[in-house]
Amino acid sequence: MTQTGSTQTPSSGPTHGSTQTSGSNPISGILPRPSVAALPAYAAGKPPVPAEGLTPFKLSSNENPLGPVPAAAEAIATGQALHRYPNPGAENLRAVLAEHLQVPFEDIVTGTGSLGALTQIINTFAGTDPSGHQDEVIYAWRSFEAYPIVVRTAGAKDVTVAVTGDGRHDLPGMLAAITERTKVILLCTPNNPTGPALSHTETEEFLQQVPGNVVVVIDEAYQEFVRSSDPVDALDLYRRYPNVVVLRTFSKAHGLAALRVGYSIAGQPITQHLRKTAVPFGVNALAETAAIASLQNLEQVQERVQQIVEERQRVTTALAGAGWQIPETQGNFVWLPLGEAAADFAAAAGAQALAVRAFAGEGVRVTIGEPEANDRFIALCRTYSGTGAAG
Template structure:
């Protein structure tokens, strides 16, 4: 037997060592006399509706595996959304559903070439991690000055190697939402063999003229896949349940790469209960939208110019003052999400937290 002697440390494959680290929102630090608030993770401060808590408390099968493919949840979604149950694939949050799509359609090939995935930047910071982990090449297109997707530039970036194109709407972290007419025009120019993913993690919060109807686009375009989640509007972030909606030309491949049992029994039961009480969910979303609009109006009155906010957060393009503002917020027992050198994303939270954030913005000296 030949014995090998290899000195050195254990290292991952090269692509893993080059991945950017995902930076989750940090909790707030205590400050004397102030209630701390976490405004750094776009969580729903209202939590789930009461029926969800009751449904979860009744679960007595924690010793059993969940449904392999979240069959009950998919059936419930199919009924609510009026789509085929075969067009729905569940995942561990919308990020898990996205990972399925990237793993199925983009990566490295036997000849050493890499498929390309196009997305706007700055956008959801998990995109480069998912794309590069799959072995694909990410192609980023800078957002416009107002934080919106540059759709024309994204079209110009398409090559023979492009396999997937991501549209994040409302865009996280900048805030603007895409309009239906502009996406319809955009899709007419995208090659039909490119999978276009419409990431709608915050779609329930959109209040614009010409709002995007992603389900209509999926019904019309076989290359469109829609991502949604129960983490934001439904207040179920801790349970990690999301899904994709696409035609079976896409979903049949997603089922090959999807991990079984990815949606827990508790998550499935909670999501179904939330679907059964959508009117209450919408009432909570409406209250958060009203708070978002109040905060946006107060910032405008204080002299701030921010992108159109259509999620459950606002974006302050602070540039080099990002870290300074985040520190100032921390002194007020507010945790915000800073992106070094670019800006700060602030979740719409409890009224007291929003009031404290507004007051900070009124007194903070920003040098544009």
């Protein structure tokens, strides 16, 4: 069944803060900066609501249902010296990453998840200049929900380019959006929440046309799940294009979402500035130890990723057999472009004790979870009869 939904730009939120009262004491005149008041709120995936006779499953946050490898879990459990500050810049983890990725130690900057690392990049290179003019940051939309929040908080202007009908980046459109005020371009691959990944060929052709003074961030939060014929080799691109920054995380493939460990990779002309905006001690000691243990057991991580990829294939094959037409996904999730029926489908999933992530008026993102959860999701898709649905 073909599902179509309109592509919406990021909500600007309310333009004015409301005055609140607490008991009999009115609170007035305490307002944030106008740009903060206008920010959209980040909506995290909600937990499932229990239903009688059904095991609840959370498929709303793209979490790894298999969790971390045993060595990483053990590292957390045996953590010591909690009264001591962690390494200021996660130096031990950076050393292991540098060896693993074959990149210079100084080219790595850690952050609290890839979102923390991204925040450092935007705060460093985009904002409002002394004359009051806003820098511009270009990204696809719909894409990662935090992009507009991070960009606008920094005082920059977001410039969105709608994804194509099949959920892919419109790279020609993004090139056309570049102006003299463009400072950063964000490429989310695979794209969250729609799923398609960029190819290496098209990404390099894109980079060849981007001015060298514009920072291009290749956001690879889900890169371990990619099984395309021409996957982006972001490390190769960073080595050959000085304006490329690679963004990665331990939250997804490594199953360490609760610990918030991410990092960026870029040349030292970029990282020397990123370290100025990095929060000191941003990666805590337990997180650093667990991430190192996970890297040292990478074969086990890859085995778990492969299990999820195989489940993803099973789910997408079943959906196709049920008549659904969805974008090709290379992440650990699928996108149902339900349009106005998104909230209705999420409610139907909720009745089956499945928490999914609905984007109002656009679609629903569903994480590849435990086999039992995936079976229940498939069954729902085969029988769903809401607005615009198959069956």
